[in-house]
Each structure stands twice: as structure tokens, then as C-alpha cells.
Amino acid sequence: MAFDIHYDTKWEGDAVEIYVLVKQVPDPEAIVKVKSDTELDIENKYFTSFFDEIGIEAGLQLKAKFGGKVTVLTVDNRRVDALRRGISMGADEAIQIADPALGGSDPFTTARLIASYLKDKPLDLILAGRQAMDDDAGIVGPAVAELLGLPHVNAVVELNIEDPKKEAKVTREVEGGKEVLSCALPALFTCQKGLNIPRIPQVMNVMKAMKAQIKKIDLAALGLSAGEVGPSSAKVKIQKYLPPPKRPPVKVIKEDFPDNVKTLVKLLKEEAKVI
């Protein structure tokens, strides 16, 4: 599995600035239970959302081609492992937007926080996962682009840039085929499986990530107040979590062969209605 990418061309223009939006989500193996109407009990096993890793890899491949800087950015009061993951893969900088007032914010608020941070920053490209693997909402990426007034393309599976100050060619999978689009830069793209295979971090970068200082940005630094975030400002609110229906009890057929086969067929037809 080779991860080193070599390009013949060398970019001689201005440094390229790439931001990747990342999120730490529960590991697929983590046990998640409904605790109350609006709370989940999540086992303490988290990992970086898979689609976000694809975004980091895409950013790093572009950095290998054009030079410049890749910054990973998250909104999370507690977990910064997604940022460390980004650095261990090769990102240059990590930004954590965190503030006690952020608890209970909705995805749109998350997007506003990110947009507030990025609005004055020189940038050429923002990458994000097509959706987070926990809530599958897929809102934050496009919302950040809208708030910043940038074009965006969702779920890209190919990304080609010849001039990072001008235009990108991206491909999306659509019903029955693919759609090739050109998009003026700066822009925001959300990344879909197939765009690349995220690299496995090398241990020296893991060490660097373990020691990395994470830059923390609070509400005051963003020029926002507590009233503009959190549950009170949320436009979308969780009303109720419902657990999946419990598996019905097992029915044991106690008759001997061949009567048990007849009964089984009858049950499959009449009760389970699968044949």
C-alpha cells in the first residue's frame, strides 16, 4: 500500500490554504442506547468520521502537489482526537472551536461557528466529509459554504485541480452514472467514499500529533455571544430518540420431523410472511 504521491508538476504560485472540517464520532462498535427522550448513552469509543479522513487525505494530496498548508478544524468541547488524527496523517495545524456555551447547538450553529472563524482567513479550498457518521445529517459542510458565500459540491468522488487559485474539476456519482462539474475556487467540497484511501499515519507523525498543541478558539474570539449558540438558538431541536424495536421472542417448534417442517413453512407463510 503506497501512500507517497509524487507529481511532476510544481506549483509556483501563492501558497495554497486548505481547511478540512472534521468530527469525532462514536466508533461503529460503540454501544449506543437511548438514555432519555433527548439523550443518548454512548460508550466511550470514538474515532474520526470516515468521510472526514477522506477529506484530510484529499487535502494532503493537494498539498503534496501545490505546497501550502492543511488545517484541520473541529467544533467540539471535549474531544480533539479527530484533530490529532489529522496531524498524524500530515496536517500542519489544528483548530478546536470550543466554549461551554456550545452544548446543545444544532448543525446550523456549528456551521455558523466555523464560518465565523473562516470568514477573514485567506483560503482556497474547504473540504469536509459528505456527512458525519453519527447523525448522518450532512448539513455543516454545505451550510458553511452558504454562510461564506462560496460554491459547493457535495459527495465528490474525483477532484482535479490544475490551478488552485482558479478552478477545480470534480466528479459526483449520480443515478446511473457520473456527473463532471467545474467549480470556481475558493469552494467547499464534501468528500465521498471512492475519492481516495486515507493513509495510515506513520509513527513519527503520531508522536508529533500526541504532543501537538491544539489551538483553542472560544466564542469571544469569534465575536459571538452565548445567546447566539446552544439550545436557545437552535433552529432544529431533538424532540425524541426512539430505540429500534426489540427483537420478537424466539419461537421453538417442538414437534418431531417431518411435522416440524410443515409447521415451519406454515409459520413462514402466515406469521413471518416471508415466503
Added chain:
Amino acid sequence: MALDFSFTEEQEFFRQTVRDAVNRLIMGRVQELDEKEEFPFDLWKEFAALGYLGLRHQEKYGGMEADTVTQMIFYEELARGSCGFAMAANMQILMGTYFIGRFANENIKQRILVPAIKGEKIGTICFTEDQSGSDLGGTRTLATKVDGGWRINGRKQWITNGPIADFATVMATIDPKLGLKGLNFYLVERKTENREGFVSGQRLHKLGSRCSATGELVFDNVFIPEENFLGEEIGKGVQYAGEILNEVRVMTGMCALAIAKNAMDDAKEFANNRIAFGNHISKYQLIREKFAKFWAWYEASRAYLYKCAWLIQNNIPCINDCMLAKFHSTEMCMYAVEEAMRIYGGNAFCTEYPPQRYWRDAKFLLYGGGTHEVLCDYLGRVFCKD
């Protein structure tokens, strides 16, 4: 804080990173690695490229100088993937290169240690012979002083990485009559057209840990230069060996933890799905008892092993603790793999299901770092003396 059992945020991140690498590189190949019984050079190359083989070596040679607790996290996570591959990698990281890092001159370090950390050269350590293993005083491989160096004669057995090794740290005696006081370590390289060196003897076919290459090394009057003597003083080999025995024992315990957890996690899933007499078998008290006992002993083992890692890290004498923890965790593992076999019922007897592999792999852990009979004899003696 006087008592703190938590891992740091950085250590948790490290564990997650190693786990991810193991999941992606090894987990999908576990059965193949076991069935083929070949050393997976392709996997070795991929794994070495990530840099973990330098886990405990100095950064200037390409290592990461990880603290002992972090090292043990690595060993635990790697063994979760493949015990055989873990044995090969751990040999390279710890025993196979330790004395070169500790005693060799700069020239040897550049020629051997640096490529070993990159995975380009494979190393091993040789203790065991046909009549000695845990009983190091019975070592017969002879090192004879000659002009400009030493001549090594003897045969070493049960050498992990032996059949594929490029270099070996060899324990040999200057006089068998001296027992433990005659032992030293010597660096010997594989024989080539231009260099004297060891040759491989018989390769062993093993019950478990099958993808690691294990076999015999033969030293037929091999000349090595003086710089290949690994130590500061003649006759201190056993003392030097003691420097890593604690780590070796705790590392072995970490492998036991990983195999036991794998076995019982799989058994739990099986028991939660297998129906007998109208119920999932996990509803029956005799099955539940197996999990309860495992859980209690597993948590105790894990806590003790990481305590030992912490003691080593802080240079607190802990030779008895490391023996006890290795003994406890490996016996706990024996219980776990045996009970997993029983929970799987007849399915456990098929190679299609994993419990038999855990059972076979686990047996390998009984011998490294001293057989349990030798450890218990010593520990019992120490306890009674107190």
C-alpha cells in the same frame, strides 16, 4: 495524585491509532496468516513503513523513544490482530535489537540498528538450546576469545525470526563450568559469501503463532570481531538480560490480554446468538459464570500488567511483580481460550471458527519469559522466605 489508573489523552490517541492500523493491515488477513504458516514479508514491509519497529529506540536512529506504558499499549493492540505477527514484530522491537541499541558502537548501529528499525533487516535474540531455556546456566554455546575477536560454536533452538534473521544477539558462555557467571551477549550476522556467520537449521512447524518463523540457528566456529561483543564487562550477560526480562514478561502478558479478550468477545457474540432449549445460551447460568470469571480475572490482569509497566517506566524494582503479572495474565488467557472453546461447542473444533486459533496461539505464551513451572518455583520460594 497518589493513585491514578487513567491513560493520558495522548496514550488513548496512540491506542486508537495503532488499533486502526492493525484493523486495516492485519485483521482481514488473520486466518490466511495462520493457515499459510509463512512469514508475511509483504505485511512486514507495510507495517515497517509506519515506523513502529523503532518504538523504544532513540529518535536519532529513527525510533520514537516511547515510554513503557505506551509500548505496552502497542503490544496489546498488535496482538489483538495476529499473535504470530506480534511475536515477530515484538522480537524486532524489543529483544532482537535491545542490546545493539544499548552496547553496540555507532558503526554497528548505523549498519544494523537503523535498517532494523526500517524493517530492512530482521533480528532475533538466541537464548534457548536443547538442554537450556529457562535454565540459562545450562547454556552450552561457546564463545572463545581469539585474536581480534571471538569464535562462536553451538546451536540455538526455538528462535523466533531465526529462519529469516539477518542478525542475532546470541547468548554464549566463555566456559560452561562457570554457569550463569560465564554468560555474555554477542552480535552474529548471517553467513554470506564474504562473511562468516550463522546458518539456519531446521524450521519448526508450530501449533500456534504460525506466521512467525521459528527455528534453529547453527554457529559453526563463526568468527566475529571484538566490536560484536555486546556488553561492558565479561560475565555480566545474565545481569544485562535482566534489564529487559521485566519488559519481556509484561509484553507477553499484553499478548495474553489481547488473545483472551478476542476469545471472550467472540464467545459473547456467539452465546448471544446461539439458541439451545429455546434460549440464547448466554441466558444460562453456567455459561454466564464463564464470562463473569473471565471478566474478573481479565480486569485484574490488565490492571496488574499496566501497574508493572508503570513501575518499569519509573525505574522502580519490580522483578517479582512482572513475573506474577505474566503468570496471572497467561493463566487467565488459558482459562479464556479454553472456555471460549466450550462456549462454541462443536463449532470450536472447526478451523472455520476462531476459538481454536486463539487456543493454539495462547499456548505459545506459556514459555517465553520463563515457563510457569520455573516462575512458580521461584515465586513460591520468595514468598515462603518472606
